[in-house]
Amino acid sequence: MHNVSLSPESVFYLIDASGFLFRSFFALPSLTTSQDRPIGALLGLCNMVLKLWEEQNFTHWALVLDSKEPTFRHDLMPSYKSHRKRPPEALLEQFSFLPELCESFSIPYIVQSGFEADDLMVSYGKWGANFAQKVCLVSCDKDLMQAVTSKIVMYDPVKNIWIHEEEVKKRWGVSPKQIPDIQALSGDSCDHIPGIPGIGLKTATLWVQEAHSLEAVLQGKIKTLSSHKRKLIQEFQDQARLCYRMACLRDDAPILHSDFSYFRRRIPNSDSLERFIDHMELRQLKRRLTGLGWLKIKDPITVFVKLWQPPDLCSQSLTYISWPKDNTGKILGALLATHSENLLTFVPFSDFKTKEWQTFWQSASNLKIFWDTLFILRKLNQEIPPLLEDLKILEYLIRGCHSSDTALKTIAQSGLEVFAIDIKWDTRILEEQQSMCEIQEAFFGIQAYKMFKERIKNLEIHTLYTTLDLPLIQCLRKMELHGISINISVLSELSQKLFNKMDELEKKIYKIFNKPVNLASPKKLAEVLFQDLGWPVSKKGKSGQYSTDSSVLEEYALQGYSVAQDILDWRHCAKLKQSYTDTLPNQLNPDTGKIHSSFSMSTTSTGRLASFHPNLQHIPVSSEFPIRSAFLSSPGYVFLSLDYSQIELRLLAHMGNIPSLIEAFQKEQDIHRATAQTLFDTHEVTSEHRKYAKTVNFGILYGMSAFGLARQLNISSQEAQNYIQRYFDLYPGVKDYMKQIEEQVKKEGSVYTLWGRKCTVLDIHNASSIARQGAIRQAINAPLQGTCADFMKKAMLACENLLGNKGHLLLQLHDELLLEVKEEYAESISQQIKSLMEKIEQLKVPLKVHSSCGKTWK
Incomplete structure (x- = not known):
């Protein structure tokens, strides 16, 4: 070891680079270069490191990295971390750039075969304490608290918390050195360290506080101990000692860089840093790096x-x-x-x-x-203009529908x-x-523009851009300009009908509440339900208030709280009234007397079109409040509606190559009836059976869980699980398809439509398991929904060519087209469009289109 004297000004920062890169990957949105190289986690790590440089006063530092090779802990316990899944490829690829990042930023880094980053931080921290006045372990990992001493502290930059010896004692109830004793008894589920079965963190802490060490506990130094726990200690004492060795962080890793000056804080070479930044396309950092003086200021x-x-x-x-x-x-x-x-x-x-x-x-x-x-x-x-390109649509295609x-x-x-x-x-x-x-x-x-065109040149999305999305601009603009007529009298009658219904529901609800309440206020409603009426609390929102969202009220309705359904009905009426019957008349264009919706091709995550100002895609089909009946065709014209029948199920059969589904559609079977026969084990299928089967068919398509299906069908979770299992028994290929999509999205972060449209799934690596499960459900449905959207775009362009002056496209609603055509051509145009929609793509199953026409939209 070089003889370097202790400097009263020296402060040594050891940064858990592997931990922060991992955390950044799951916490931040995915980001890729022009060559689709993932860089989001690297950018997050760089920003954190630069924040330390700008805000913290240290003289020496190093980034500490995990080794790829197994460590001594794997030799001691082969099951160590065995439950952890292999990190996503996009994360592993960014790990491989850490050494190059450190060299470009002139930051010393430590990585040694057979040692985890935690062990290296503790070893180098102990060594560095000989030369520095203070050593700081920069990490969010609680395991490192056992290394805290009078000279070694921890800093969590995410929470901006400093952790000294007293803070450790406050959190754990013991000194830093006693933390492994607790972990040896209670285990650590994160690392698959078992401890003693049945001994939790609270009990383990009390024992260590009383006996002061694991060994004392194992030797029976606990005064009051039940025979059961005494037997557990006796039976698992060897395992506990092994877990202690696993939990203890090593402080004796070889010091490969024994000259403390090697770790001095230095300004990087601007040329090598700029080459790395340009190569990795981390140009968001350039302004910050220039401000630090790390990059040369270029002449404007x-x-x-x-x-x-x-x-x-x-x-x-x-x-x-x-x-x-x-x-x-x-x-x-x-x-x-x-x-x-x-x-x-x-x-x-x-x-x-x-x-x-x-x-x-x-x-x-x-x-x-x-x-x-x-x-x-x-x-x-x-x-x-006759010749145009759209940079936003290009970016939307390249970034996978974002x-x-x-x-x-x-x-x-x-x-x-x-x-x-x-x-x-x-x-x-x-x-x-x-x-x-x-x-x-x-x-x-x-x-x-030139860069984007070059990027898509040899990709399938180039065809989508040139043959679908770009030509569709003109089609959508015509739809916006043409607009659609409405009958204000019908809307006024419906508005009054909705008002009467809401008034009726309010009286019914107030009678149960024993007082009037602002039903539009979630806070006021929650006070009555959970405080006055004493309902059991289901969940709270982010603000800590009792939640009264739809999912909560639906659950209470299933449990027999009838007023919950009344509140849901009131909200439904209020939404229809506020969003449509009261609002649409005010959105009439005074010059044309029509409603003119706007459309977007770059809003949804699957390539679907979106309608806004007003949104005409979400007007519900309702027999009680038929808002669609207020939409009128122009004089001499009729509405023509054409919609694909069960298109996502048909696409599932084709894209998943599911023989039983393919056969059912080829034989033109009623797919919901066929499913019902298996679910209920009967050939006498009732309308109720078919309704249940339809819910199961589409529910599974959207990744609905047994709990969700149970709530929707008002049945037990076990019954719902039985339905799902019977469904998979009937169509075994569906489960295989879902598994295949799940594996693909976890690996690539994206899924694709039949024609190659990329759909990026942003939350697939989110730290929240709920968000990840939602992302998997989105990924399973996205190729089907996106393929349907592609089919509809092609159909719209074909309609434009076919219609001429005989009619106009008005709306596109997911799997439906709404047109306005001259009455005398309605039947022939209906047949022609129906034919072209059914022949839009040659699949393993036939595509079916239903059509209807009338003076109003129903």
């Missing part, structure tokens, strides 16, 4: 913004257009970027009606690139290097028309 690029001159625009083959706005969101003009890297062109809003602008806009020789074309067309009330809020955010995350811009404005451009954000978007937009 000078960009000239000139006022437009019409002849210049039409001569360009490629133009990215951003739209400066004022504080209210009103568009002030257009900023145009072309191949001329350092030159942007500004067009004032007042010039949009000029002949020159319209000539440019309608030019088929100039490719125009937008971020969210439909949004821009709505704002400008312009016709769609999109950023803004173009600038997309560009920053795209892998492009975004650097400072020095802007030189044309003196004729008014100050209020100058917008920095849109300058950056326009300047980098063309580069991002």
